[in-house]
Amino acid sequence: MPASRRVLIAGNWKMNGLKSSLTEIEALAAGYDGDLKAKLDLLVCPPATLLISAAERLAGSGVQLGGQNCHPAPAGAHTGGISAEMLKDAGVTSVIVGHSERRTNLSESDAVVMAKVKAAWCFGLLPIVCVGETAEERDAGEAVGVVTRQVHQSLPEGCTASNLVIAYEPVWAIGTGRTPTPEDVANIHGTIRSVLRSQFGVEADGIRILYGGSVKPDNAATLMAVADVDGALVGGASLKAADFLAIARATPAR
Numbered sequence: 001m002p003a004s005r006r007v008l009i010a011g012n013w014k015m016n017g018l019k020s021s022l023t024e025i026e027a028l029a030a031g032y033d034g035d036l037k038a039k040l041d042l043l044v045c046p047p048a049t050l051l052i053s054a055a056e057r058l059a060g061s062g063v064q065l066g067g068q069n070c071h072p073a074p075a076g077a078h079t080g081g082i083s084a085e086m087l088k089d090a091g092v093t094s095v096i097v098g099h100s101e102r103r104t105n106l107s108e109s110d111a112v113v114m115a116k117v118k119a120a121w122c123f124g125l126l127p128i129v130c131v132g133e134t135a136e137e138r139d140a141g142e143a144v145g146v147v148t149r150q151v152h153q154s155l156p157e158g159c160t161a162s163n164l165v166i167a168y169e170p171v172w173a174i175g176t177g178r179t180p181t182p183e184d185v186a187n188i189h190g191t192i193r194s195v196l197r198s199q200f201g202v203e204a205d206g207i208r209i210l211y212g213g214s215v216k217p218d219n220a221a222t223l224m225a226v227a228d229v230d231g232a233l234v235g236g237a238s239l240k241a242a243d244f245l246a247i248a249r250a251t252p253a254r
């Protein structure tokens with residue numbers, strides 16, 4: 001196992017969280033104890049409105065702060081947009097790009113996702129690139145093909161173990177309580193690893209591949225033990241620090 005593939009447990013709050021939710025950020029900072037620090041990286045991605053306040057509360061805790069999206073352009077006339085530089089300025093070190101909710105609801109293409117990866121790199125942010133098939137695609141036997149295409153077409157040249165994380169999130173598992181079998185997860189993660197190897201050579205062996213979709217405290221141990229699963233991207237169960245920390249604690253040590 002390459003040293004760079006340290007487990008990453010990431011929380012995506014999506015469009016949830018008010019100022020009162022900063023108590024959960026404080027609880028995360030307090031709960032990321034020595035045992036967890038020895039075992040894994042912990043990252044939380046609250047909504048943009050909370051980033052600066054969250055950064056203040058996480059300072060010195062070791063818990064990392066992430067954004068949920070960035071604009072591909074560095075600055076300019078993009079009403080409502082948030083640039084990678086703005087995220088950096090707010091104290092962010094990582095950014096989720098290509099989440100299926102944006103690919104579907106906002107028609108984000110693989111090309112746009114690639115542009116966002118490049119934008120993140122311009123300001124030293126670590127992009128977490130999401131891929132995953134819909135239920136219809138899975139039922140049609142297209143899961144491997146869809147994920148392979150997304151990985152191929154969403155990633156620029158120059159991906160390395162230190163500048164890229166992939167998150168495999170089957171769309172049908174997000175927020176549904178349904179998860180793929182460990183065999184299915186191993187199959188897709190193994191496919192992603194192969195695609196990364198074909199694109200980036202030996203560097204691919206150090207790139208972390210997270211699983212996302214209905215990860216909970218009671219299934220984390222099983223899912224996180226699957227081959228080529230290097231952590232989780234957690235939605236609903238990341239909103240409460242107690243649940244999110246329970247997932248981190250349940251994750252097997254490497």
Ligand SMILES: O=C[C@H](O)COP(=O)(O)O
Pocket residue numbers: 012099169173174175176212213214215233234235236237
């Ligand atoms: O980004 C997170 C994923 O969409 C997973 O969400 P979930 O854990 O609520 O299923």
